[in-house]
Amino acid sequence: MRNQVKIRLLFLAVFIIGLSETFAQAVAQNAEAIKVTAVYNSSTEQHLFQLEQDTIPMGWTTFRFVNASPAVHFMILEDFPGDRTTEDVEREVGPVFQGAMDLLTEGKTEEGYAKLGDLPAWFSEVVFRGGSGLIMPGAETRFTTYLEPGNYGIECYVKAEDGTFHSMMGMFEDLYVTEQDSGNPEPADPTLDVYTTNEGFNIGGEFKAGKNLVAVHFDEEREGMTGKDVHIVKVEEGTNLEEVATWMDWSQPKGLISGHMGNSPVPTQFLGGTQEGPEGATYYFHIDLEPGKYAMVAEMPANAPAYKVFEVKEEQ
Template identity: 45%
Template sequence: MKALQPFFKTHGNTVKILIISAFILHSCGPDKKANTDEKLVAKKDSIVQITTTVMDFKSPDTIPYGWNTFNYQNKSTETHFFLLDKYPEGKTIQDTKNEVFPPFDKGMDLINEGKTEAGYAEFNNLPAWFFEVVFSGGSGLVSPNKNSTTTVKLEPGYYILECYVKMPNGKFHSSMGMAKPIIVSNEKSTISPPSPTTIITISSTEGINYSGSITKGPQVFSVEFKDQVVHENFVGHDVNLVKLADTTNLEALESWMNWADPKGLITPAPEGVTFLGGVNDSPAGSIGYFKVDLEPGFYAFISEVPNTMKKGMLKTFSVQE
């Protein structure tokens, strides 16, 4: 795909927004309230509660800047996550509707017709500001009726809270309503990051690594992003924790984690996997945290990229009684 090389070299970090988050715009905008008639503001010393019951995010509309701990309750029948996308100053979803829809819709039409190279080439017509969006972390995948607790550091600004797991028909959750503007204010949070029991590092060259054994009970994992790159499916790496069963097929899990695969990230998740959170796509040099209460059994850390085994981004481990 030589015609695509200039585009991905210059704009690779934002292809995630381009291919996935633009689906948001058909169902959500700053003139539509994604929660209630009253704007909800999170206190600077409180945990940010996010709840999904169907295809939605119920959360505060405004949160403080700095360290924020998110308690995500997935009360739905689908697997979800949330990712925080920081928009450039002065830009909102409405700007994306006006300036991104035409090239995006044409590009996606071409891709769906099997003209992949021509479709991606069409994205060269997108506005320059669109490639300044910063993926700023969030929760890893969470199975139905499970919770996750994630701590990330955020700068003030306008963000979009989104999930792009796919429906059985291939439609992204974000196009079904799982996208919500959220403001990070100029009031500083008083939350501090937790002390980790296990330190995880992730990079494009060394994969996912950690030292020591992981024990049962309450655990706090820190995730350091030593670098961040665009992988073959046009997304950056992250860390997801999954509990494995005896029936789990790791190759099926690896394929499912690649959204670009026709069956990737489509509900239901593969047999024998229970997602317990993690830290979503974050900038190079950043650190995020997630908490989990581990039971004895078999687990894995896995990233949402292709070829995780080859890249060292699928690491299994056991927790003893």
């Protein structure tokens, strides 16, 4: 009898521990997301980010990106080497890219690409740690990434009508990640998996009508400055994905031109996604889809477009 009581108590203890762990994971899984808002200051003609907080603990972190501006935007997380901050980027990197873009816009292609040779050596050590795909004005999205301690930048380098990068107009903010661990678990049970490879995209599973949690695995061997990211776009009658892919190339004179105040040259509706990550990383994004045709498009050179069409079917 005494042994039976001990066994029952043991099972009860195991049950309580398991319940506590499940509860703790549920609490962490639903931890409040870090809100980042894109805004436009018409009086100063600045595109800006507003951060709820600029210092966060390390670990799995979910961001809620709200586009409260009249232009298309994304946000990318840049892991800076050492003690670098956005001040270093604004001083040593931004002017180089803007100078190159100005030359490319003038049709001076050779000089434009040569200008990139002025980038500081430390810039090659910047690691992109995900972020939000492009979203339309008035939209919002969520994504989850893993951040190690260090100094980060949050940037949008979509361009204004005159070719000026939004980051040169104020859309660049510091984010500090401390050594304290958030304790948040990696998101569980994604709806489907997307794999970026040197050849393009592989999809494991299917997008469904309604809410989707998408796991993006970066299996690409990086070549050059840009790796594949994932931007979800609506494919409607007349949508030309070659034109969309060309618009996604920042080095094109009309590439990534956002427009604003209802005058937008954006070639389709952008619904979110995730920015690029290092080989071996996995990041997540949430997306709510209606039945219809869509595509995932990567920000790649126009002469090497990367996109994949998929269909969301009506639920049976």
